Amino acid sequence: CLVAMGRVMVIPFPHQRPIRAYHPPINVRPLQFISRHALDGKFLFVDQKATLVLGFLPQELLGTSMYEYYYKEDICHLAESHKAALQSKEPVNTKVYRFRSREGNYVQLQSEWKSFRNPWTKEGEYLVAKNSRLTTNVDSQVESSVERAESYNQAQGTYEYYGNKI
Incomplete structure (x- = not known):
């Protein structure tokens, strides 16, 4: 029976930055x-x-006003964006705003509003909104992966400590 033990040694070069854990970019579609x-x-x-x-x-929202769901402090700038979208031929992007969810908490959204104009009368008929939810859990995922890497490094240090005692 042959048993071999070894340890990987990292020798930092003085001209290099400290080695940090690699985190691949997180591609999250909103x-x-x-x-x-x-x-x-x-x-x-x-x-x-x-x-x-x-x-x-969807049927729960039909017929209700979008203003019923906006956070009170966001209504002013959303009304300005709404007015701008109705007057403009180009899409209008809103600032980030809070929209009440069914559970009663607020989710952060950002919308792109475009008014549809009747091609014959040139009058606005309706507003089309592309609404994107902004999530902040990407940062927490990165933090948790960093914490995992740090705990892994601590575990490696513990292993080396006990490995040297044997």
């Missing part, structure tokens, strides 16, 4: 849903993906 609104902001259509983002079924 959760998005499409909604269509009357000119006054009432929901006319809601994509089924809204259930994943907000918890509401």
Whole structure:
């Protein structure tokens, strides 16, 4: 029976930076849903993906005003963006705002609003919104992976400590 033991030694070079754990880039596609609104902001259509983002079924939002779900302090800048979208031919991006979910907590959204104009009358008919949920859990995932790497390094140090005692 042959048993071999070894240890990997890292020799840092003085001209190099300290070695840090490699973290591959996290490609996260934001959760998005499409909604269509009357000119006054009432929901006319809601994509089924809204259930994943907000918890509401599409039919629960139909006929209600989008302003009912906005956080009170965000209404002012959203009303300005709403007005700008109705007057502009180009898409308007909102600032990040808070939208009440079915559970009662607020999720952070950012929307791109585009008004649809009747090609014959040139009047606005409805507003199309591409709504993206902004998640902050990417940072927590990175932090937790760093913590895992640090705990792994600590475990390696413990292993080396006990390995030297044998």
